[in-house]
Amino acid sequence: MASSAKFFDPPSSASSESDCDDLVERNGSGFCSEAPSPPIASPELDDDIKSPGSESGLGISRPASACSLKSPRPRKRTQSHSQGSSAAKLSQEPILRTRQRTIYTAGRPPWYNCQGQQIEPFVIGICGGSASGKTTVARKIIEELDVPWVTLLSMDSFYKVLTAEQHASAACNEYNFDHPDAFDFDLLISTVRRLKQGKSVDVPIYNFMTHRRETTTKIMYGASIIIFEGILAFYSPRLLEYIDMKIFVDTDSDIRLARRLRRDIEQRGRDLVGVLQQYQRFVKPAFDHYIAPLMAHADIIVPRGGENAVAIELVVQHVHSQLKKRGVKVRGQLAQSHIGQPIPTSCHILPTTPQIQGLHAFIRNKETSRDEFIFYSKRLIRLVIEYALSLLPFHSVEVITPQGFAYQGKRCSTTKICGVSILRAGETMEQALAEVCKDIRIGKILIQTNSLTDEPELYYHRLPKDIKDYFVILMDATVATGAAAIMAIRVLLDFDVPEENILLASLLMAESGIHSIAYAFPRVRIVTSAIDPEINEKFYVLPGIGNFGDRYFGTEPQTATK
Numbered sequence: 233m234a235s236s237a238k239f240f241d242p243p244s245s246a247s248s249e250s251d252c253d254d255l256v257e258r259n260g261s262g263f264c265s266e267a268p269s270p271p272i273a274s275p276e277l278d279d280d281i282k283s284p285g286s287e288s289g290l291g292i293s294r295p296a297s298a299c300s301l302k303s304p305r306p307r308k309r310t311q312s313h314s315q316g317s318s319a320a321k322l323s324q325e326p327i328l329r330t331r332q333r334t335i336y337t338a339g340r341p342p343w344y345n346c347q348g349q350q351i352e353p354f355v356i357g358i359c360g361g362s363a364s365g366k367t368t369v370a371r372k373i374i375e376e377l378d379v380p381w382v383t384l385l386s387m388d389s390f391y392k393v394l395t396a397e398q399h400a401s402a403a404c405n406e407y408n409f410d411h412p413d414a415f416d417f418d419l420l421i422s423t424v425r426r427l428k429q430g431k432s433v434d435v436p437i438y439n440f441m442t443h444r445r446e447t448t449t450k451i452m453y454g455a456s457i458i459i460f461e462g463i464l465a466f467y468s469p470r471l472l473e474y475i476d477m478k479i480f481v482d483t484d485s486d487i488r489l490a491r492r493l494r495r496d497i498e499q500r501g502r503d504l505v506g507v508l509q510q511y512q513r514f515v516k517p518a519f520d521h522y523i524a525p526l527m528a529h530a531d532i533i534v535p536r537g538g539e540n541a542v543a544i545e546l547v548v549q550h551v552h553s554q555l556k557k558r559g560v561k562v563r564g565q566l567a568q569s570h571i572g573q574p575i576p577t578s579c580h581i582l583p584t585t586p587q588i589q590g591l592h593a594f595i596r597n598k599e600t601s602r603d604e605f606i607f608y609s610k611r612l613i614r615l616v617i618e619y620a621l622s623l624l625p626f627h628s629v630e631v632i633t634p635q636g637f638a639y640q641g642k643r644c645s646t647t648k649i650c651g652v653s654i655l656r657a658g659e660t661m662e663q664a665l666a667e668v669c670k671d672i673r674i675g676k677i678l679i680q681t682n683s684l685t686d687e688p689e690l691y692y693h694r695l696p697k698d699i700k701d702y703f704v705i706l707m708d709a710t711v712a713t714g715a716a717a718i719m720a721i722r723v724l725l726d727f728d729v730p731e732e733n734i735l736l737a738s739l740l741m742a743e744s745g746i747h748s749i750a751y752a753f754p755r756v757r758i759v760t761s762a763i764d765p766e767i768n769e770k771f772y773v774l775p776g777i778g779n780f781g782d783r784y785f786g787t788e789p790q791t792a793t794k
């Protein structure tokens with residue numbers, strides 16, 4: 233882990249064990265939420281799931297829900313927070329704030345290709361002395377980039393947990409927070425690795441006043457660009473492997489000391505003598521010995537930090553060109569692929585009985601009134617959900633009937649079943665699932681099509697924190713190209729749900745959508761009551777059902793001809 237030659241090794245106050253276990257301190261809520269925010273600065277974890285059939289769990293009334301979310305881009309980012317650090321002060325203005333949540337209004341375009349495989353985020357590392365302006369440079373880059381999916385991760389979040397003795401030293405400025413041993417590099421590296429893989433991470437929140445991690449953590453998920461900053465950002469060779477662009481902020485030591493004095497006294501609860509003492513004893517020697525040599529790793533050295541507009545513009549131009557290279561067009565390709573192939577074995581179709589055909593005749597008929605549409609849809613949804621549940625693992629049980637006879641039956645082998653609806657149409661299936669699975673947990677994923685690009689965009693997701701331990705019934709009323717379903721499955725995989733534990737349930741699916749999903753995720757099981765052969769140039773299923781959500785929620789445009 234060490235870097236360059238050591239002529240003098242400033243003493244460490246830390247033990248070298250990893251403190252991974254401390255990460256189990258979590259937000260008390262059973263749910264994580266977040267917005268795709270930019271990241272996702274995850275909105276607060278709050279109330280439990282809404283009961284199915286009620287208003288959207290987003291707290292937005294149904295008819296307006298989907299479209300009302302489209303509006304100007306926010307400057308929202310996910311950040312790893314350190315209390316008292318300037319990272320915490322980055323802009324937090326949400327565009328749309330409901331009673332309890334923040335919803336980001338810029339959707340995240342696909343971050344994977346047609347095979348469902350991740351396109352790696354671009355990682356920018358910012359290294360430099362304490363108070364050199366690392367956070368300020370990061371913030372300026374974020375502002376200039378003006379793309380919503382940027383995560384700012386601070387090394388401060390990975391300070392080790394101190395023993396009582398170390399706390400006593402820290403209280404009298406005698407603990408060396410500038411030595412590499414002060415950081416939990418194992419946790420830091422695994423966090424950056426997961427972010428680079430597009431996975432969700434739980435990041436500690438550090439408090440500079442108490443020298444402790446807060447009891448809550450911050451979920452970060454969904455970034456096309458990750459900015460990672462810290463005094464020893466380039467210290468670990470393992471970490472360097474994940475960094476695509478290395479920036480060193482080079483600010484004069486007098487200026488750094490002046491800024492640090494002011495910041496630590498104003499924001500970190502320190503006094504003048506203590507800051508100077510800590511600086512002399514630890515900060516300066518560590519800079520000279522560990523941090524300054526790391527400049528050799530830098531691709532770009534930014535003199536003076538945040539005020540260096542030219543350097544920041546150069547960085548931004550490069551990142552924009554990288555993003556352009558990584559951009560993907562998914563839906564168009566999905567619509568064209570796999571035509572004429574046999575239905576994959578992962579797809580399970582309800583038997584085509586007269587009863588099912590009868591229900592389809594009602595809901596596909598354009599003359600069917602809304603009341604009847606809801607009534608017959610609910611009946612069909614119930615059958616699809618029951619069928620999906622029949623694919624879960626079961627084991628044999630024997631029970632004794634009231635007549636005293638033994639009966640050999642089956643019992644579902646798992647009680648950990650979670651429903652996740654793709655908003656808005658998938659929400660119509662929640663009630664049926666809740667009726668057959670008592671106390672089931674329900675998550676939500678809001679995906680909308682960008683009308684300019686025709687690509688699906690992720691706007692919001694709210695999933696149980698431990699969703700990786702569940703069988704997930706993913707619900708959407710209809711599937712055309714499969715673009716939204718693939719995005720939703722990608723989100724579940726990013727939250728570590730095993731692919732074989734995902735069951736996609738839908739009333740009606742286009743053949744090409746089934747192929748695309750099965751090709752990208754062969755272990756996801758698909759359940760539907762009917763398969764339609766075609767999709768048109770607008771990506772509607774043919775013969776189809778119309779816009780299921782509009783018909784169910786009564787939001788059809790008067791001139792609709794779908």
Ligand SMILES: Nc1ncnc2c1ncn2[C@@H]1O[C@H](COP(=O)(O)OP(=O)(O)O)[C@@H](O)[C@H]1O
Nearest residue numbers: 318361362363364365366367368491495538539
């Ligand atoms: N160019 C600048 N001019 C004046 N103050 C600055 C400048 N850049 C940063 N600061 C202030 O210096 C302190 C440290 O800056 P910050 O960007 O948080 O540094 P770092 O992340 O390297 O510790 C903050 O209080 C910040 O407001």
Ligand SMILES: Nc1ccn([C@@H]2O[C@H](COP(=O)(O)O)[C@@H](O)[C@H]2O)c(=O)n1
Nearest residue numbers: 317361362363409410440443462463515
């Ligand atoms: N409990 C702590 C932890 C760290 N420090 C100092 O913070 C500096 C790193 O943060 P920057 O925002 O300045 O990069 C580092 O130099 C530590 O000395 C602290 O004082 N107390």
